[in-house]
Amino acid sequence: MQEHSAKTAFSVGDLARASQCKVETVRYYEKIGLMPTPQRTEGGHRIYNQPELKRLIFIRRSRDLGFSVSQVRDLLRFVDEPNHTCGEVKTLTLAQSEEVQRKIDDLQRLHKALLEMADRCKGENYSLEQCPIIDALFEDQNEQ
Amino acid sequence: MQEHSAKTAFSVGDLARASQCKVETVRYYEKIGLMPTPQRTEGGHRIYNQPELKRLIFIRRSRDLGFSVSQVRDLLRFVDEPNHTCGEVKTLTLAQSEEVQRKIDDLQRLHKALLEMADRCKGENYSLEQCPIIDALFEDQNEQ
DNA sequence: TATAAAACCTGTAGTAACTACAGGTTCAAG
DNA sequence: CTTGAACCTGTAGTTACTACAGGTTTTATA
Numbered sequence: 001m002q003e004h005s006a007k008t009a010f011s012v013g014d015l016a017r018a019s020q021c022k023v024e025t026v027r028y029y030e031k032i033g034l035m036p037t038p039q040r041t042e043g044g045h046r047i048y049n050q051p052e053l054k055r056l057i058f059i060r061r062s063r064d065l066g067f068s069v070s071q072v073r074d075l076l077r078f079v080d081e082p083n084h085t086c087g088e089v090k091t092l093t094l095a096q097s098e099e100v101q102r103k104i105d106d107l108q109r110l111h112k113a114l115l116e117m118a119d120r121c122k123g124e125n126y127s128l129e130q131c132p133i134i135d136a137l138f139e140d141q142n143e144q
Numbered sequence: 145m146q147e148h149s150a151k152t153a154f155s156v157g158d159l160a161r162a163s164q165c166k167v168e169t170v171r172y173y174e175k176i177g178l179m180p181t182p183q184r185t186e187g188g189h190r191i192y193n194q195p196e197l198k199r200l201i202f203i204r205r206s207r208d209l210g211f212s213v214s215q216v217r218d219l220l221r222f223v224d225e226p227n228h229t230c231g232e233v234k235t236l237t238l239a240q241s242e243e244v245q246r247k248i249d250d251l252q253r254l255h256k257a258l259l260e261m262a263d264r265c266k267g268e269n270y271s272l273e274q275c276p277i278i279d280a281l282f283e284d285q286n287e288q
Numbered sequence: 289t290a291t292a293a294a295a296c297c298t299g300t301a302g303t304a305a306c307t308a309c310a311g312g313t314t315c316a317a318g
Numbered sequence: 319c320t321t322g323a324a325c326c327t328g329t330a331g332t333t334a335c336t337a338c339a340g341g342t343t344t345t346a347t348a
Contacts, residue, residue: 011344013295023296024336032334043343045296065250069334078261090262097258100251107248110209114241121234155315157324167325168307176305187314189325213305 010048018053019060026056034059034072055079066103154192162197163204170200178203178216210240 016023026046029035035056038046055076062072075096160167173179179200182190199220206216215236222233 011295022336025334027298028335041296041343043296044298045343061250062254063334065247065254093258093262097255097262100255100258104248104251104255107244107251111241111244111248114209114237114244118234118237118241121230121237155324166307169305171326172306185314185325187325188327189314207305 008049010053012046012048015048015053015056019056021056021060029056029059032069034069034076065100071099152193154197156190156192159192159197159200163200165200165204173200173203176213178213178220210244211236215240 010018012023012026015026019026026035030037035052038048038052041047059072059076062075063069067075078093154162156167156170159170163170170179174181179196182192182196185191202223203216203220206219207213211219218236219233
């Protein structure tokens with residue numbers, strides 16, 4: 001099968017497993033141009049190598065982090081086009097990082113709100129009439 | 145609920161304005177059963193009252209907090225059906241907050257990587273194999 | 289080596305959660 | 319009583335997948 005050295009050829013299924021997504025998703029990314037068109041076996045099956053595996057994992061994690069596909073495309077441009085000038089890369093990277101920071105701030109506010117609400121909850125023995133989460137969400141915006 | 149002579153009849157546009165969403169979204173929520181089928185004017189326009197306004201605001205806030213429509217459905221079931229406890233709602237909220245925390249952690253790692261990369265950007269070109277962004281997101285995959 | 293089953297192929301259609309029309313009707317201000 | 323904003327239904331588009339259908343290739347096992 002394979003020798004003792006690290007595996008270097010992967011099927012589309014291998015990539016899907018490693019990146020926790022569906023095989024169809026890998027093909028979809030190829031269709032929309034996030035993943036490169038891979039080599040094929042004689043029979044037409046896709047073959048990938050380590051760089052494509054890394055790339056897919058990067059895409060998946062970026063998506064999980066709330067980047068849209070077009071934002072992932074922008075991030076990948078850093079990788080795909082190394083002929084940017086240094087200042088260009090730096091500017092784009094810093095802009096991206098600001099957006100990331102905004103996201104972190106938003107999520108932290110959200111997290112705080114969720115925990116605060118949960119904390120005010122009395123627990124299993126109390127009826128919904130006294131549930132602060134429901135109350136907080138039902139509160140009229142103008143009465144505050 | 146309000147003892148003052150508050151407005152009691154609302155149009156779909158009023159609801160949309162009050163809940164910061166589109167008119168189409170209100171109708172959509174009706175179609176998928178999150179909002180009740182409202183009364184109508186002679187001419188067929190939707191009329192709502194205070195409870196429906198509150199319900200819509202509840203739905204929108206829950207969505208903004210990252211609950212999916214089906215999770216909102218669950219929350220509303222707690223409200224619509226008696227015999228549920230505060231603890232059930234708390235459980236749902238805590239699960240939600242954990243997911244948010246996980247996203248925050250990931251974003252902070254990415255943020256660090258982006259800043260690092262910007263910082264190291266002094267003329268080097270990063271190939272796919274040694275890109276710190278790629279690496280930051282590739283690492284820790286199997287470390288739980 | 290034969291064969292069964294798993295994995296792959298292309299292509300299309302469905303999903304979630306809206307959002308945007310098109311083409312027509314009703315309501316309310318002046 | 320007019321006019322234009324707001325409403326109506328219904329369909330189609332959007333994003334980012336996900337699920338088939340119907341067929342071919344690869345691989346594990348007898």
